[in-house]
Amino acid sequence: MKLSKKGEYALRALIDLGMAAEVGRPLVQVSELAAKELIPIKFLEQIMQLLKEEGFIESQRGKFGGYRLARPANKITIGAIVRLIDGPLAPIGCVSHTAYEKCSCPDETHCGLRMLMLDVRNAIAGILDRYTLADVVEVTLRKMRRDNVPLPFSVAPAPRRSATRSSHRPDLKPVEGLLSNLLSDYSI
């Protein structure tokens, strides 16, 4: 049930780009992303190229170039990113919606394992296809603001709290669903 390192890095980078956009930063360099997230730079370059080919991000070449999201963050689901890097969400092929594959069992219709795994795949997809980069970015920024932590990618060092809130979105709409529970403190 693992997410690969590559998938993790891709998500981190995209979340960072989403945060940068939210904070008013137009471009972020690979070197900066790699340093912030402790990702080997050449490896991250590969990943960024892939994300660009697939239309998630855009690049500006040359000196002082960098990357930005190609679409608004709320139009990029987490599920799409994970599928691109790590393949189908389903634990076994015979319950995948996007990449169905017949399994070895003789009678799929009566396979108890399949029924169970369909449940699991729906639970995973229900989360990853519902939430977008925007949700993750919003929840992250909220927590950071609440704890008075300086925001990343701010052009100027983090300004006064009241000023920060009125950046791009005049008002934060409440998050519904599962992620919202995580706004409160939680232990491991």
Added chain:
Amino acid sequence: MKLSKKGEYALRALIDLGMAAEVGRPLVQVSELAAKELIPIKFLEQIMQLLKEEGFIESQRGKFGGYRLARPANKITIGAIVRLIDGPLAPIGCVSHTAYEKCSCPDETHCGLRMLMLDVRNAIAGILDRYTLADVVEVTLRKMRRDNVPLPFSVAPAPRRSATRSSHRPDLKPVEGLLSNLLSDYSI
């Protein structure tokens, strides 16, 4: 988010042992399991040994030996089996309950990815730790009986339906929870 072949085989074999027990069959040989599920026999032998070492099954050696569940099927959760074979359910180490591992990100408390993945891990564990072999077996047998399919591991060839129902359990209690939805027909 994949379940390994090994994990799949282990689950199939255990579900089969659960079905055999339910149908009154005391022991099942590896050769029979391998044939039914199309699993390479030597590979399955390895898996059975592991399951035995971990106390999920017992063996009877010698001619006409075989394997049986070491505990009642409702005392073996699917999650425990998956964890044994494939490791933690969590997509990334920093949200695992059973095998927590610090991740590379500088600030775990404000990591949006972590919050999301915690959600995913809870969704997966919520299913796999709730359901037991008994649940899967019951749901499978129900479907087979409903469709009048001969049950596997029956000592005699499948008897008339009315006779089959009154085997071990005098009456089937209704299944609650998510799996119950799957009792009705579903498409891929």
Added chain:
DNA sequence: TTAAACCATACTAACTGAATGTAGTTTAAA
């Protein structure tokens, strides 16, 4: 014109997954 940045390919070491092979030991039954 140059340095910072992105772009493109090729390569590789280590690991894991999925078996296969060989050689036993045990035990019920003929």
Added chain:
DNA sequence: TTTAAACTACATTCAGTTAGTATGGTTTAA
């Protein structure tokens, strides 16, 4: 008591994936 079916143990293999490195570009703004 022999024997064959069944489990046990451990070594080996082989392909594919993961997680990177390495090398050498091309672009473009200062």
